[in-house]
Amino acid sequence: MFTRAGLLLTWKEIRPYFIFSIILFFAGMVIGGTPNAPTEYLEQQMKGLEGISNSIRTSDNPEWTAFLLITANNILKTIMAMGFGIVAGLMPISMLVLNGMILGYLLSGFSASGENVFMLVVKGLLPHGILELSAVFLACAFGIRFGLTLLGG
Template sequence: MFSIRSLLQAWKEIRPYFIFSVILFFAGMVIGGTPNEQLAGFFENQLKGIQSISNSISTSSNPEMTAFKHITLNNVYITIMAMGLGIIAGIMPAFMLVSNGMVMGYLLSGFSAAGENVFLLIVKGLLPHGILELSAVFLGCAYGMRYGITLIKGIFGSAFGKENAWEPFVRTAIGSVPALIAVVVLLLLGAVVESTITYWLMKP
């Protein structure tokens, strides 16, 4: 399971889903960055939740530690949930990627409209931790989508008498164990960076 050969094989199988996860997220960013009054209510509700979290962190006696705990628990919970619930036809991870991408696109569009330097904001406020966290999210969602697809293939393959119809699903389940470890480690590292380096860079 943890041999180099098995890990490379697992990556080969999950790579198309990983790439698709990246595409879904950035497609969501494009949608979110495009003015759309019909989605304004959705975005505002999301921003209220983000603002509430930001306020609780900034008013804490130890903002860095509060940020680390909240970011870690939230990211790990959501990513693992998307990974597991992807078994339902891969819908949950796909929705999570698009919706989060939309919120990100909407935020960046808003900062740009307000005259902010979006490039600097991305470099200072997103890239330091985003590379780690997004890699974990893409990997988790990729496994979630593959779970759903291989489950459907297994069901229909069995129904039509196909031999070894469940092999892809079993391989996905086995490969998800080291992937889950990688997801948690990446999210932990991302939370450390976000609650320290990013917090310091974005401090007024």
């Protein structure tokens, strides 16, 4: 299973689902960045993120608190995406689209306020997003595959 050949075989099986996960996430970003985005829902999600942001800001060690909160959240969400894929893969699909919508909504808001979105993406998202998003896409790919396999596909 953890041999080079086993990992390559697993990658060949999961690659289409991985690509589909990426497409879903970026489709969500496009939806969230459009003027017709469900702004009420996205604003509610932003309020939830404000609570986390405030707890990080008021912490004695904000960097360590941010690291721990984000890491714990990511681990929980990826495990949930894989496990709840059992329900026809709906949890990972909705997670990808909704998180993409939130990111698209945020980026469009920054753009509207005159921020340099390119630099924001390069400096703020890419450094942690390369590993984090790859792990999320992989976990969701396994969740989607799990759900479709149980449906008989």
